Amino acid sequence: MNPAVPILLVLLFLSPGAGRAAVGYRVYESTAASVNGEVLLVSDVVREACFLECAAMPGTKGEILPLREARDRLILDTLALQEQRKLLLGAVDNATLEEYAREAESRMAVCSSPCKRAIATGETREWIRRKLLLRDFYNRRVGVFVEVKDDDVRRELARRSSAPGDGAKPNEEQVRDEMRDARIATEIRNWQNRAASKSRILLSPMEDR
Numbered sequence: 001m002n003p004a005v006p007i008l009l010v011l012l013f014l015s016p017g018a019g020r021a022a023v024g025y026r027v028y029e030s031t032a033a034s035v036n037g038e039v040l041l042v043s044d045v046v047r048e049a050c051f052l053e054c055a056a057m058p059g060t061k062g063e064i065l066p067l068r069e070a071r072d073r074l075i076l077d078t079l080a081l082q083e084q085r086k087l088l089l090g091a092v093d094n095a096t097l098e099e100y101a102r103e104a105e106s107r108m109a110v111c112s113s114p115c116k117r118a119i120a121t122g123e124t125r126e127w128i129r130r131k132l133l134l135r136d137f138y139n140r141r142v143g144v145f146v147e148v149k150d151d152d153v154r155r156e157l158a159r160r161s162s163a164p165g166d167g168a169k170p171n172e173e174q175v176r177d178e179m180r181d182a183r184i185a186t187e188i189r190n191w192q193n194r195a196a197s198k199s200r201i202l203l204s205p206m207e208d209r
Contacts, residue, residue, distance in 0.1 A: 032071050034202040035078045042206075045071045050119060051127050054111035056104045062111075068206050079195040080134050083141070090137030092129055100132060101125040142187045148179045 030042040049070035055062040065073075084090045104124050108116050153176050160169060170178070 048074045050115035058103045076192045084137045092132045
């Protein structure tokens with residue numbers, strides 16, 4: 001950084017007026033949160049919101065989120081990645097990464113949101129790598145312990161069969177997969193809540209978008 005150009009790195013921890021740069025300085029970057037000492041920048045949150053809006057992850061639909069909610073999701077991802085680094089649990093297969101990254105870049109290319117203009121070359125691939133690493137981490141840390149018993153599947157099939165409606169009824173394997181996915185999602189939320197409760201998280205004021 002050129003020392004002749006005054007740049008102020010603004011930390012916004014719990015200070016509503018901290019986002020106003022001092023006279024003679026300009027804001028270079030702002031802090032959105034600190035998670036166990038790991039700093040998340042506002043630009044990280046904006047980028048996360050953009051990827052979610054453009055449905056960059058294959059198999060997802062676009063979501064337009066307030067920056068505050070995008071920050072909260074990024075915090076949960078950060079907690080999981082910190083645990084992943086500590087346990088060395090989770091990995092990304094190169095072939096899977098290449099496949100997902102190509103599709104993600106195609107999705108970003110056709111995204112109608114102007115936010116994509118701020119996404120630098122390589123950031124989409126890195127974001128996909130993080131998401132795949134998170135998916136594998138949760139599969140190994142949570143999903144492997146989730147069980148759906150045959151009796152539970154039969155009861156759910158019976159309940160659906162007795163429900164009104166002329167739609168096609170799912171088969172046993174479809175019901176099992178749906179129940180397992182729902183239980184994994186619940187266990188992931190439980191894990192995230194426990195991790196957050198044991199962590200030191202500092203938030204900065206953020207305007208909702």
